Amino acid sequence: MRLRADHIAIERSGRRLFSELSFELQSGQALAVRGPNGAGKTSLLRAVAGLLPLVEGALSLEGGDEEAPLGEQTHYLGHADALKGALSARENLAFWAAMLAPAGTLIGGKAPMSVPAALDRVGLSHAIDLPVQALSAGQKRRVALARLLLAWRPLWLLDEPLTALDQAAQQRLHEILREHLAAGGLIVAATHAPLDLETSRELRLEAAP
Amino acid sequence: MRKAAAALFLREWRIARRIGGGAAIGLVFFLILVTLIPFAVGPDQRLLGRIGPAVLWIAGLLATLLGVDRLFQSDDEDGSLDLLVHGRLPLELVVLVKCAAHWLASALPLVAASPLFGLMLALDGKALGLVAASLAVGTPALTLIGAIGASLTVSLRRGGLLLAIIALPLTIPVLIFGVAAASAASGGAAPFAPPFLALCALTLAAVAGAPFAAAWALRLARG
Numbered sequence: 001m002r003l004r005a006d007h008i009a010i011e012r013s014g015r016r017l018f019s020e021l022s023f024e025l026q027s028g029q030a031l032a033v034r035g036p037n038g039a040g041k042t043s044l045l046r047a048v049a050g051l052l053p054l055v056e057g058a059l060s061l062e063g064g065d066e067e068a069p070l071g072e073q074t075h076y077l078g079h080a081d082a083l084k085g086a087l088s089a090r091e092n093l094a095f096w097a098a099m100l101a102p103a104g105t106l107i108g109g110k111a112p113m114s115v116p117a118a119l120d121r122v123g124l125s126h127a128i129d130l131p132v133q134a135l136s137a138g139q140k141r142r143v144a145l146a147r148l149l150l151a152w153r154p155l156w157l158l159d160e161p162l163t164a165l166d167q168a169a170q171q172r173l174h175e176i177l178r179e180h181l182a183a184g185g186l187i188v189a190a191t192h193a194p195l196d197l198e199t200s201r202e203l204r205l206e207a208a209p
Numbered sequence: 210m211r212k213a214a215a216a217l218f219l220r221e222w223r224i225a226r227r228i229g230g231g232a233a234i235g236l237v238f239f240l241i242l243v244t245l246i247p248f249a250v251g252p253d254q255r256l257l258g259r260i261g262p263a264v265l266w267i268a269g270l271l272a273t274l275l276g277v278d279r280l281f282q283s284d285d286e287d288g289s290l291d292l293l294v295h296g297r298l299p300l301e302l303v304v305l306v307k308c309a310a311h312w313l314a315s316a317l318p319l320v321a322a323s324p325l326f327g328l329m330l331a332l333d334g335k336a337l338g339l340v341a342a343s344l345a346v347g348t349p350a351l352t353l354i355g356a357i358g359a360s361l362t363v364s365l366r367r368g369g370l371l372l373a374i375i376a377l378p379l380t381i382p383v384l385i386f387g388v389a390a391a392s393a394a395s396g397g398a399a400p401f402a403p404p405f406l407a408l409c410a411l412t413l414a415a416v417a418g419a420p421f422a423a424a425w426a427l428r429l430a431r432g
Binding site (some may be wrong): 046049050051052064065069071072075076078079080081082083084086087091094095098099100101102 | 212213215216219222223224227283287288289291292293294295296297298351425431
């Protein structure tokens, strides 16, 4: 499987963030998108997720599901955790498990985890029935990370995945990322902190004029 | 797909029923509006009986639209909407399921309470039944029209007022036929059946059309 960006350009509110950006990413590889604030890291991830239209160029996932749009083959972890404070971690994740499961047949990858198993993987099995609003920022972030394990989607788009995570949780996140790559997944992460992955490449975005 | 729709419905229902969900606020608002009217127009029972169905409908209309502004806004703020766009359900179905859960949690209690509140406006037994029946059939259209307004104002921080300005004019046909059907037993101009059937048609048209309009607006707001 291969993610190809072909001379893409993105605008936000009429301002050109970057143009003529090309990169390729193979199965099992991670791409760390670096750059100063406002360089367009988040916008690049949103464009790959299909949440922001491209002004020029094309994005494709070769070897992916031909029928499904790119956005339906990606897990997008944005700044917001997409969790409802009034619901428990279990209720939140059970909802996303039903909502994000692929419609078609699975193409490779790992079997999806159950909700308790996914929460256990991020070290939060004790908080499974607590309302999410009672959790700390780092714990909420971990519940959001558990969402990625509930359905197999080959491409993970992570926006500052290390935010609010303590040392142990960062360690755990890296393990999860390595497992995803080992299973043939792809990762594009916008991050200021270095990602400790063997197969990580770097893409630098310069500040837009 | 059915599993995803059921999961979404359950989530919306739970959020609405929990503390701060806002489902009960509409009912209290409805009660306050209906209580205010006799203070304003005086205790003339004949007059109250005549304008009662219209009062209940206006109050029901405002109470139904109250809270619709958060229908998509809360999902936009916490990032859920980004994921729902690429979930298993088409966005049109997401809108429809969310509206169904919202109607069941916040509009159906209004319908159930309307005969009780009608007693406060000196309506007789038959008129109470007609008001409840017309509200039961008409409020789904109000919720769906409100959903169009909510999707257009999804990314605006103070979208609630704008929502009212967008949605209220669109509710005029529903109001006309709703009040006409409801006041058939209390000195209304028309018999019950024709306006009631027109009200049914409006609701069915809203079910068919509003999800597409709202989903289109939500997709525009993403870009």
